[in-house]
Amino acid sequence: MAKHKTPMLDKLESGPWPSFVSDIKQEAAARAKNEKGIDYQIPADCPDDLLGVLELSYEEGETHWKHGGIVGVFGYGGGVIGRYCDQPEKFPGVAHFHTMRINQPSGKYYTTKYLRELCAIWELRGSGLTNMHGSTGDIVFLGTTTPQLEEVFYELTHNLNTDLGGSGSNLRTPACCLGQSRCEFACYDTQTACTTLTKDYQDELHRPAFPYKFKFKFDGCPNGCVASIARSDFSVIGTWRDKIRIDHKAVAAYVGGELAPNAGAYAGRDWGKFDIQKEVVDRCPSDCMSWDGKKLTINDKECVRCMHCLNVMPRALRIGNDRGASILCGAKAPILDGAQMASLLIPFIKVQEPFDELKELIEGIWDWWMEEGKNRERLGELMKRQGFQRLLEATGVKADARMVSEPRTNPYIFWKAEDVPGGWERDINEFRKRHLR
Amino acid sequence: MALPSDAKKQIxxxxxxxxxxxxxxxxxxxxxxxPDAKAREVKKVLTELVNEEIMIFWSSGSTTMYGLKGAGKQTAAEHEA
Structure with a gap:
C-alpha cells in the first residue's frame, strides 16, 4: 500500500515508455518488504516520500527542494550536491536527500559483480535509487543523509577502487567512448587518455578553483558517441590525416547486395536494393566522392569527416592509418548564454601516452580562463567575449584557415603589428618616393 | 611571485x-x-584552510564557493551539526 496517493504521477506510467515513477514505486515496495533483511541506514520509506513530494510539486506547480549546501566529504569540494526538502515534516524520508556523483569506469565497462556491489552500498546507505548515468557520465546516487556521505565515500574508495566525480566549479568527471576496446573507427585510445587525465588532474577534480565547470570529453572518431563537440569545454575527437582506406572488392559486395549496408541496422523494413550513388555518394556533404558504376573514388582533401560513408559501408571503407585527433574548445549546453558548439583549435595532434602535448594545451587554457574568466563564465563564453585570437595566444597555437568556419566566404583575420613584416610603422618619405600625392 | 607568509591570515x-x-x-x-601570485598558490592555501577546518566549501551543484566555517545562515538552515 503506497504511503502517499499520487494520481498525477500514476498517469505518467500510462505512456508508451518505461516510467521513472514505476521504478521508484518498485524500489519503495522492495524496501517495505525488505526480504534481504537490510539494516537501512536512512529512512526505508524515502522512495515513498520522494513520490509524495513530487506529487505535491505537480499539484502546486512549485518545487519543494532546497538546492545546494556545505555538505561533502572531508577535503573534497565536489562530488556531493546538497538537497533538502522544505516540507520535512510531511516527508521526513527525504528531509535530507543529497546526491553523490561517482566516477564511472572509462567506456562504462562494468562486471555484474561490480554493479551489484555499487547497488548494495546504495541500498544500505542511500535511497537505493540511482541514475546510470548522469549527463556528464557519472554514476549518480540519488538521495542520502549527511552522516552517510563519509561512509559511502570510504566504501567506494577502499572496496570498489573508485572515487567521487566532479561537481561545482571543478573539473568534471572526464568521459570517453569505448574507443579501441570495441570500435574499429577509434583513432586513438580514448579510455587510456580519459583515465590518465582523470588521475593526473585529481586536484582539479576535487578542489574547486575554476570560474565554473570544465569538461573534457574524448570521442574516438567523428561519430562522436560522447558528443564531445556539443557538450565539453575541451573536446578531443579522433581523426586521420591520410586517406580513407577503400577495399574495392567489399564496395562491390555492398553494391551486389552480398554485404548489408549499415552493418544490418535499419533492416526491419524493405528499403529496396542498395543504391551506392543515392545512399552514399550523393549524401557526401562536401561532394568528395564519385562512383562510375565500377569504382568508388574519394577526393580525401575535401573530406569533412562526416563519417556517413564509413558508417554505411564499414567493411569497404576504413579510417586512415595516420591517426590522431582534432581538438575543439568551448562547447556548452545552455544555462547562461544558450547552447554553443565547439570551435576547432588543433586540426591534428597525435594522441599518445603520456599525453604531454594535450596537458600542455589544457594547462595553457586553464591559466587564461582562471585569470580572465568571470564567475560562472564557461570557456566558450570567454572565447566569445575576448575573441578566438586570445585563445590562440594562451595556447601558443598559430592561426590557421581551418579554424575559420567558412574561410572562403569570410577570410577576415585581425592581424597584429607583430604578425606583419615591419608592423604598422612606415617611413612616409620612403612611401612618397613610390607613391606621389 | 610566491604568496606572503601570512596569506592565511589575510584570507x-x-x-x-x-x-x-x-x-x-x-x-x-x-x-x-x-594579484601577483599564481592562482594555484592561492588554491593551495585555501585547501589547507579547508583541511584545517577553518574554511568550508559551499556548492550549489554547479558553482562552488568558499566561506569561513560557521559563517552565514546556511549552517543553521540546513540542520547541520
Whole structure:
C-alpha cells in the first residue's frame, strides 16, 4: 500500500515508455518488504516520500527542494550536491536527500559483480535509487543523509577502487567512448587518455578553483558517441590525416547486395536494393566522392569527416592509418548564454601516452580562463567575449584557415603589428618616393 | 611571485571584513587579494584552510564557493551539526 496517493504521477506510467515513477514505486515496495533483511541506514520509506513530494510539486506547480549546501566529504569540494526538502515534516524520508556523483569506469565497462556491489552500498546507505548515468557520465546516487556521505565515500574508495566525480566549479568527471576496446573507427585510445587525465588532474577534480565547470570529453572518431563537440569545454575527437582506406572488392559486395549496408541496422523494413550513388555518394556533404558504376573514388582533401560513408559501408571503407585527433574548445549546453558548439583549435595532434602535448594545451587554457574568466563564465563564453585570437595566444597555437568556419566566404583575420613584416610603422618619405600625392 | 607568509591570515581577515554583507566567496575573490601570485598558490592555501577546518566549501551543484566555517545562515538552515 503506497504511503502517499499520487494520481498525477500514476498517469505518467500510462505512456508508451518505461516510467521513472514505476521504478521508484518498485524500489519503495522492495524496501517495505525488505526480504534481504537490510539494516537501512536512512529512512526505508524515502522512495515513498520522494513520490509524495513530487506529487505535491505537480499539484502546486512549485518545487519543494532546497538546492545546494556545505555538505561533502572531508577535503573534497565536489562530488556531493546538497538537497533538502522544505516540507520535512510531511516527508521526513527525504528531509535530507543529497546526491553523490561517482566516477564511472572509462567506456562504462562494468562486471555484474561490480554493479551489484555499487547497488548494495546504495541500498544500505542511500535511497537505493540511482541514475546510470548522469549527463556528464557519472554514476549518480540519488538521495542520502549527511552522516552517510563519509561512509559511502570510504566504501567506494577502499572496496570498489573508485572515487567521487566532479561537481561545482571543478573539473568534471572526464568521459570517453569505448574507443579501441570495441570500435574499429577509434583513432586513438580514448579510455587510456580519459583515465590518465582523470588521475593526473585529481586536484582539479576535487578542489574547486575554476570560474565554473570544465569538461573534457574524448570521442574516438567523428561519430562522436560522447558528443564531445556539443557538450565539453575541451573536446578531443579522433581523426586521420591520410586517406580513407577503400577495399574495392567489399564496395562491390555492398553494391551486389552480398554485404548489408549499415552493418544490418535499419533492416526491419524493405528499403529496396542498395543504391551506392543515392545512399552514399550523393549524401557526401562536401561532394568528395564519385562512383562510375565500377569504382568508388574519394577526393580525401575535401573530406569533412562526416563519417556517413564509413558508417554505411564499414567493411569497404576504413579510417586512415595516420591517426590522431582534432581538438575543439568551448562547447556548452545552455544555462547562461544558450547552447554553443565547439570551435576547432588543433586540426591534428597525435594522441599518445603520456599525453604531454594535450596537458600542455589544457594547462595553457586553464591559466587564461582562471585569470580572465568571470564567475560562472564557461570557456566558450570567454572565447566569445575576448575573441578566438586570445585563445590562440594562451595556447601558443598559430592561426590557421581551418579554424575559420567558412574561410572562403569570410577570410577576415585581425592581424597584429607583430604578425606583419615591419608592423604598422612606415617611413612616409620612403612611401612618397613610390607613391606621389 | 610566491604568496606572503601570512596569506592565511589575510584570507581570514578578508572574509571577516566582508562578514556583514557576505558569507560565501568565489575563488577569484581570493586571487584578487594576491594579484601577483599564481592562482594555484592561492588554491593551495585555501585547501589547507579547508583541511584545517577553518574554511568550508559551499556548492550549489554547479558553482562552488568558499566561506569561513560557521559563517552565514546556511549552517543553521540546513540542520547541520
Amino acid at each position: 581570514i581577515e578578508f572574509c571577516e571584513s566582508k562578514a556583514k554583507s557576505k558569507s560565501k566567496f568565489y575563488f577569484n575573490d581570493f586571487t584578487k587579494i594576491f
